[in-house]
Amino acid sequence: MARTKTEAHNHLKETLNGLPEVASKRMFGADAYFTRQRMFAFLMEEVIVLKLPEGERLQMIGARIARPFLTGEDAPFGRWVEVGINGDGKEQALRLARIAYAVAQSPDREGPRKRRPAAKRRKNVKKAVNE
DSSP, X not given: OOOOOOHHHHHHHHHHHHSTTEEEEEETTEEEEEETTEEEEEEOSSEEEEEOOHHHHHHHHHTTSOEXXXXXXXXXXXXXXXXEOSTTHHHHHHHHHHHHHHHHHSTTSSXXXXXXXXXXXXXXXXXXXXX
Protein backbone atom coordinates (compact mmCIF):
# COMPACT_ATOMS: atom_id res chain seq x y z
CA MET A 1 0.00 0.00 0.00
CA ALA A 2 1.40 3.41 -0.96
CA ARG A 3 2.06 5.84 1.86
CA THR A 4 0.03 9.01 1.85
CA LYS A 5 1.95 12.27 1.74
CA THR A 6 1.98 14.48 4.80
CA GLU A 7 0.22 17.82 4.99
CA ALA A 8 3.66 19.51 4.97
CA HIS A 9 4.68 17.62 1.82
CA ASN A 10 1.46 18.54 0.03
CA HIS A 11 1.77 22.20 1.13
CA LEU A 12 5.37 22.48 -0.14
CA LYS A 13 4.44 20.77 -3.42
CA GLU A 14 1.54 23.16 -3.95
CA THR A 15 3.64 26.21 -3.04
CA LEU A 16 6.56 25.27 -5.33
CA ASN A 17 4.24 24.53 -8.24
CA GLY A 18 2.61 27.93 -7.69
CA LEU A 19 5.85 29.92 -8.12
CA PRO A 20 6.25 31.75 -11.46
CA GLU A 21 8.15 29.90 -14.20
CA VAL A 22 8.36 26.62 -12.27
CA ALA A 23 8.10 23.23 -13.92
CA SER A 24 8.25 19.91 -12.14
CA LYS A 25 8.88 16.34 -13.16
CA ARG A 26 9.60 13.02 -11.48
CA MET A 27 13.32 12.34 -11.00
CA PHE A 28 15.29 10.34 -8.46
CA GLY A 29 12.00 8.93 -7.13
CA ALA A 30 10.98 12.46 -6.13
CA ASP A 31 9.37 15.59 -7.55
CA ALA A 32 12.14 17.76 -9.06
CA TYR A 33 11.52 21.51 -9.49
CA PHE A 34 13.06 23.66 -12.22
CA THR A 35 13.03 27.31 -13.16
CA ARG A 36 14.72 28.64 -16.27
CA GLN A 37 15.98 25.11 -16.96
CA ARG A 38 17.78 24.98 -13.60
CA MET A 39 16.84 22.48 -10.95
CA PHE A 40 16.62 24.17 -7.55
CA ALA A 41 14.82 21.58 -5.42
CA PHE A 42 13.49 18.09 -5.21
CA LEU A 43 10.88 16.99 -2.74
CA MET A 44 10.89 13.56 -1.17
CA GLU A 45 8.46 12.21 1.41
CA GLU A 46 10.08 13.67 4.54
CA VAL A 47 12.77 16.03 3.23
CA ILE A 48 13.30 18.67 0.59
CA VAL A 49 16.69 18.84 -1.10
CA LEU A 50 17.76 22.36 -2.10
CA LYS A 51 20.65 24.04 -3.89
CA LEU A 52 21.57 26.99 -1.68
CA PRO A 53 24.19 29.73 -1.93
CA GLU A 54 27.37 28.76 -0.07
CA GLY A 55 26.91 31.23 2.81
CA GLU A 56 23.33 30.14 3.47
CA ARG A 57 24.30 26.49 3.09
CA LEU A 58 27.06 26.73 5.69
CA GLN A 59 24.85 28.71 8.08
CA MET A 60 22.03 26.14 7.87
CA ILE A 61 24.41 23.21 8.33
CA GLY A 62 26.05 24.97 11.29
CA ALA A 63 22.67 25.59 12.91
CA ARG A 64 21.72 21.94 12.25
CA ILE A 65 18.68 23.02 10.27
CA ALA A 66 20.05 21.28 7.17
CA ARG A 67 22.61 18.64 6.42
CA PRO A 68 24.66 18.04 3.27
CA PHE A 69 22.87 15.94 0.68
CA LEU A 70 24.94 12.82 0.08
CA THR A 71 24.93 10.76 -3.10
CA GLY A 72 26.82 7.97 -1.38
CA GLU A 73 27.91 7.23 2.16
CA ASP A 74 30.38 10.12 2.28
CA ALA A 75 29.90 11.89 -1.05
CA PRO A 76 28.31 15.35 -0.72
CA PHE A 77 26.55 16.59 -3.83
CA GLY A 78 27.84 20.13 -4.41
CA ARG A 79 25.88 22.88 -2.63
CA TRP A 80 22.82 20.69 -2.14
CA VAL A 81 21.41 20.22 1.35
CA GLU A 82 18.45 18.35 2.74
CA VAL A 83 15.98 19.87 5.16
CA GLY A 84 13.28 18.04 7.10
CA ILE A 85 9.77 19.19 6.23
CA ASN A 86 7.69 17.75 9.05
CA GLY A 87 6.90 19.40 12.36
CA ASP A 88 8.79 22.63 13.02
CA GLY A 89 10.83 22.24 9.83
CA LYS A 90 8.00 23.05 7.41
CA GLU A 91 8.28 26.86 7.58
CA GLN A 92 12.09 26.77 7.51
CA ALA A 93 12.01 24.42 4.51
CA LEU A 94 9.63 26.76 2.70
CA ARG A 95 11.83 29.79 3.43
CA LEU A 96 14.94 27.99 2.16
CA ALA A 97 13.08 26.72 -0.92
CA ARG A 98 12.28 30.32 -1.83
CA ILE A 99 15.97 31.23 -1.48
CA ALA A 100 16.96 28.34 -3.75
CA TYR A 101 14.30 29.42 -6.25
CA ALA A 102 15.55 33.04 -6.22
CA VAL A 103 19.13 31.93 -6.84
CA ALA A 104 18.02 29.75 -9.76
CA GLN A 105 16.10 32.73 -11.17
CA SER A 106 19.11 35.05 -10.96
CA PRO A 107 20.65 36.07 -14.29
CA ASP A 108 24.26 35.28 -13.25
CA ARG A 109 24.54 33.01 -16.26
CA GLU A 110 22.31 31.89 -19.07
CA GLY A 111 20.63 28.51 -18.91
CA PRO A 112 22.00 25.28 -17.58
CA ARG A 113 25.72 24.69 -17.28
CA LYS A 114 27.35 23.86 -20.59
CA ARG A 115 28.63 20.31 -20.74
CA ARG A 116 32.01 19.50 -22.17
CA PRO A 117 31.89 17.36 -25.28
CA ALA A 118 32.48 13.68 -24.63
CA ALA A 119 36.07 12.62 -25.05
CA LYS A 120 36.73 10.92 -28.35
CA ARG A 121 37.69 7.31 -28.01
CA ARG A 122 41.17 6.51 -29.06
CA LYS A 123 41.47 4.07 -31.89
CA ASN A 124 43.04 0.77 -31.16
CA VAL A 125 46.38 2.00 -29.79
CA LYS A 126 47.83 -1.49 -29.50
CA LYS A 127 47.31 -2.10 -33.20
CA ALA A 128 48.99 1.19 -34.12
CA VAL A 129 52.01 0.40 -31.92
CA ASN A 130 52.51 -3.04 -33.49
CA GLU A 131 52.55 -1.68 -37.04
